[in-house]
Amino acid sequence: MEPDKPTTITCTVISIDHTSLHYTVCSSCERTLTLPDTQCCTFLKNTTNINSQVGPTSKLLFRVLMSVATDEKVFVVVAFDRAAKVLFGCSAQEFVDFAKIYPFSAETASKILEGEMLRVTLSKPKNGNAQHQRVVSVVPLKSGFRPVIDTLREIYGVRSVKLQKRGANDS
Numbered sequence: 212m213e214p215d216k217p218t219t220i221t222c223t224v225i226s227i228d229h230t231s232l233h234y235t236v237c238s239s240c241e242r243t244l245t246l247p248d249t250q251c252c253t254f255l256k257n258t259t260n261i262n263s264q265v266g267p268t269s270k271l272l273f274r275v276l277m278s279v280a281t282d283e284k285v286f287v288v289v290a291f292d293r294a295a296k297v298l299f300g301c302s303a304q305e306f307v308d309f310a311k312i313y314p315f316s317a318e319t320a321s322k323i324l325e326g327e328m329l330r331v332t333l334s335k336p337k338n339g340n341a342q343h344q345r346v347v348s349v350v351p352l353k354s355g356f357r358p359v360i361d362t363l364r365e366i367y368g369v370r371s372v373k374l375q376k377r378g379a380n381d382s
């Protein structure tokens with residue numbers, strides 16, 4: 212088997228690590244920042260042009276550790292921003308903003324995703340330090356899958372455009 216070839220599996224979510232769902236990067240170069248408000252790219256703060264606003268210097272991206280089970284084994288995979296957005300239905304920043312108002316959102320998100328069947332394409336970590344296979348793409352298999360944020364909004368009674376658009380077959 213070629214080591215770098217992505218593999219596609221069907222798996223069930225056992226749990227997600229809801230204590231750490233995201234990380235902070237420089238909004239300009241996307242380098243990981245260990246402290247949220249550190250300035251990374253110095254040209255931003257050294258600008259002398261009064262009209263050029265210093266933009267947000269950091270942004271949040273998803274990094275979600277998930278325990279998944281196949282018919283053979285249980286193991287941990289890591290879903291970065293693009294894959295995690297499929298499951299969450301929003302950006303990491305939107306999720307964090309939502310969780311500020313509803314503090315148990317992360318725990319609830321974990322419960323929502325538990326038992327979800329996914330078709331996942333995994334790649335072996337290129338970086339020798341990375342310990343988990345990385346989710347390249349994810350397809351929820353349940354028909355009528357709803358992203359986490361939609362379910363959370365419903366649980367917490369938050370109206371959203373998406374919810375109001377649902378059709379007449381709801382009763």
Ligand SMILES: [Zn+2]
Pocket residue numbers: 237238239240241242251252
């Ligand atoms: Zn930077």
